[in-house]
Amino acid sequence: MLALIHDYRPQAPLLWLEGAPVSQAAFLAAARQLASELPDAAREVLPLAANRAGFMLAFAAALLRNKPCLLPPAGHPAALASLRAAHPSAMVLSDQPAQCTAPGDHCLRLAFDLPDWTGPVPELPATQLAAIAYTSGSTGAPQPNAKTWAMLIATARLAMDRFGQGLHIAATVPAQHMYGLETTVMMALAGGGIADAGQPFFPQDVRATLEALPAPRMLVTTPVHLRALVAAAPALPELKLLLSATAPLPLALAQDAEARFNAPLFEIYGCTEAGSIATRRPVADPRWRLYPELKLETLAAGSFLHADYLPDPVPLADEVECLDGEHFRLLGRSAELIKVAGKRIALAELTQTLLGIAGVEDGVVLLPEADEATAVNQRPAALVVAPGLSEAQLLAALAARLDPVFLPRPLKKVAALPRNAVGKLPRAALLELLHG
Amino acid sequence: MSSLSTTELELAELLIGALNLEGRDAAATDPEAPLFGDHERGWGLDSIDALEIALAIQQRYGVELRSEDEATKRAFASVRGLAAHVASLRKG
Numbered sequence: 001m002l003a004l005i006h007d008y009r010p011q012a013p014l015l016w017l018e019g020a021p022v023s024q025a026a027f028l029a030a031a032r033q034l035a036s037e038l039p040d041a042a043r044e045v046l047p048l049a050a051n052r053a054g055f056m057l058a059f060a061a062a063l064l065r066n067k068p069c070l071l072p073p074a075g076h077p078a079a080l081a082s083l084r085a086a087h088p089s090a091m092v093l094s095d096q097p098a099q100c101t102a103p104g105d106h107c108l109r110l111a112f113d114l115p116d117w118t119g120p121v122p123e124l125p126a127t128q129l130a131a132i133a134y135t136s137g138s139t140g141a142p143q144p145n146a147k148t149w150a151m152l153i154a155t156a157r158l159a160m161d162r163f164g165q166g167l168h169i170a171a172t173v174p175a176q177h178m179y180g181l182e183t184t185v186m187m188a189l190a191g192g193g194i195a196d197a198g199q200p201f202f203p204q205d206v207r208a209t210l211e212a213l214p215a216p217r218m219l220v221t222t223p224v225h226l227r228a229l230v231a232a233a234p235a236l237p238e239l240k241l242l243l244s245a246t247a248p249l250p251l252a253l254a255q256d257a258e259a260r261f262n263a264p265l266f267e268i269y270g271c272t273e274a275g276s277i278a279t280r281r282p283v284a285d286p287r288w289r290l291y292p293e294l295k296l297e298t299l300a301a302g303s304f305l306h307a308d309y310l311p312d313p314v315p316l317a318d319e320v321e322c323l324d325g326e327h328f329r330l331l332g333r334s335a336e337l338i339k340v341a342g343k344r345i346a347l348a349e350l351t352q353t354l355l356g357i358a359g360v361e362d363g364v365v366l367l368p369e370a371d372e373a374t375a376v377n378q379r380p381a382a383l384v385v386a387p388g389l390s391e392a393q394l395l396a397a398l399a400a401r402l403d404p405v406f407l408p409r410p411l412k413k414v415a416a417l418p419r420n421a422v423g424k425l426p427r428a429a430l431l432e433l434l435h436g
Numbered sequence: 437m438s439s440l441s442t443t444e445l446e447l448a449e450l451l452i453g454a455l456n457l458e459g460r461d462a463a464a465t466d467p468e469a470p471l472f473g474d475h476e477r478g479w480g481l482d483s484i485d486a487l488e489i490a491l492a493i494q495q496r497y498g499v500e501l502r503s504e505d506e507a508t509k510r511a512f513a514s515v516r517g518l519a520a521h522v523a524s525l526r527k528g
Contacts, residue, residue, distance in 0.1 A: 200503070201483075201486070201487070201503040202486075202487070202490045202500070202501050202502060202503050202508075203490070203491075203494075203500070204500045204501065204502050205502055205503050208502070224484055224487065225487065228487045228488075228490070228491050231491050231495075232490075232491055232494055232500070234500075391459075392475050392476045392480075393475075393476065395475040395480055396474075396475040396476045396480075399473070399475050399480065404473075404480075404482035404483075405482055405483075405484060407480065407482070409455075409456065409457070410456075410457075410458050410459065412459075
C-alpha cells in the first residue's frame with residue numbers, strides 16, 4: 001500500500017491557492033468529501049479543471065474511489081468528444097460549468113473550508129490504476145497508457161531526489177499533460193513539493209505567481225514560454241531552478257534563461273509511455289543523465305527503457321546513443337514526429353488529415369524550419385491542391401479535426417505538387433514552392 | 437465590416453509581422469473579426485500566438501499584458517478590442 005500523500009504531515013502545505021497555503025489535512029478533508037459524492041456509475045473520471053487545485057481534488061477523489069483519471073491527448077472539443085466516446089462511463093470533474101455537459105458530470109466547488117481531516121492518511125494499492133494517459137500517437141488513434149499509483153509515485157520520488165524537497169512550484173503547463181502531472185501534482189503528493197494552483201500564461205502572470213510563493217521556488221515551463229519569458233524579461237523573484245520539457249531547447253535559450261533569471265535550468269526527458277526518465281543541465285553538460293536505477297538497452301529494433309516500476313521495457317520514440325550506464329545522447333527522432341507546445345504528431349498523420357478533406361486533390365504537410373532540432377516552434381506548413389476550396393475553408397476544415405497548434409502556417413494553395421518521376425516530393429522543390 | 441482606425445491598422449500590421457501571416461492584408465482587416473478559433477471569418481489564432489502577440493505589443497508599445505484580468509480576455513476578442521486595451525494600458 002502507498003499513501004495518497006507521502007511523508008504525511010497534516011499541517012504542512014500541499015498546495016498554494018491564490019496566495020495562501022492549503023494544508024495536507026484540509027486538502028484530504030475536501031478530497032474525501034468529493035470522493036463521497038462521486039456516483040458509483042462513473043467508472044472513470046475526466047478531470048478537466050483548469051485550476052490545479054481543482055484538478056488535484058478531482059484526481060485525489062478519483063483515487064479514493066478507485067476510478068482512474070483520463071488524461072486527454074489534447075484539450076480541443078474533438079479530442080474530448082472522442083475520449084468520451086471511448087469511455088462512455090466516464091464523468092467530467094471540472095471547475096468550468098461549460099465543460100460539465102453530460103448528466104453525470106460534476107462541477108467542482110473550489111473551497112477548502114471543511115474541518116481538517118484528523119484520521120490517518122489514506123493508502124492505496126501500489127497496483128491501482130491511477131491514470132490512463134493518452135498520447136496523440138504517430139499512427140492515428142490516440143494511444144492509452146496505463147499508469148499505476150506506484151508508477152506515478154516512483155517518478156515523483158526520483159525527481160525529488162534529483163531536485164530537492166520543499167520546492168514551491170509554479171507551472172505554465174497544465175496538470176492534464178504527463179509532464180505537468182509529474183512535475184506539479186505528483187511532486188506535491190509524493191515528491192515533497194508544494195504546487196501552485198494557477199497556470200500563469202503571459203510573462204507578467206508568471207512573475208505574479210512566483211511573487212506570491214515563498215522560497216525556494218521552481219518554475220516548470222516549456223521552450224515556447226521560456227523564450228517569451230527571456231524576451232519580456234520580467235523581474236522574477238529568486239528561483240532555485242527552472243525546468244523545461246516537451247520540446248528541444250536551443251542551447252542559446254538555455255544560456256540566456258540562466259543568465260536572465262540567475263538559476264540553473266534543467267531539461268527533463270521522458271515520454272507518456274515511461275514518464276520522466278532523465279535530466280540534464282544543458283549549459284553544463286549536453287549529455288542526458290538517467291534517473292538512478294533505470295537502464296537503457298539499445299537493440300536493432302530501437303532503444304528500450306527498463307525500470308522496476310514499469311511492467312515491460314518501454315521503446316523510446318527517439319534514437320539514443322548510450323555513453324555509459326548513466327548518460328546518453330539523443331540522436332534524433334525515429335519517425336518524422338513534430339512537437340508544438342508539448343503535443344506531438346507525425347507529419348504523415350497531418351498529411352493524411354489534409355487529404356481526407358472533401359475537395360482536396362493532393363497535398364502535403366512539411367516542416368519548413370531548416371534546423372528542426374533546434375526550432376522552438378515547429379509549426380508545420382502545407383501545400384494543397386484544392387481548386388474548389390479557399391485557404392480559409394481548408395483551415396476551417398482542418399481546425400475541426402486537429403489540435404490548433406498543428407494547423408499549418410502558411411497553408412498555400414498550388415496548382416500541382418512537384419512530384420518527381422516516382423511520385424515522391426523532393427523537399428527542395430517543396431520549399432521553393434512554399435517560399436516562391 | 438466597419439472601417440479600420442490608424443491604430444487598428446498599425447496593430448494588424450504588428451500581428452501579421454509577428455505571426456508570419458504572409459498573404460494577409462492588414463488594410464483589409466475587419467477590426468471586429470475574432471482573433472481565435474474562427475478560420476473563415478476570423479484570424480484562426482491559438483494560444484501560442486497569444487504569447488507572441490503579448491511580446492510584440494510589449495516591445496512596440498511598452499505595455500505588459502496579464503491573463504488574469506478580464507479586460508485582457510475581452511481585448512483578445514478582436515483587433516479592435518486589443519487596440520483599445522493597449523491604448524488604455526498606455527494611458528494608465
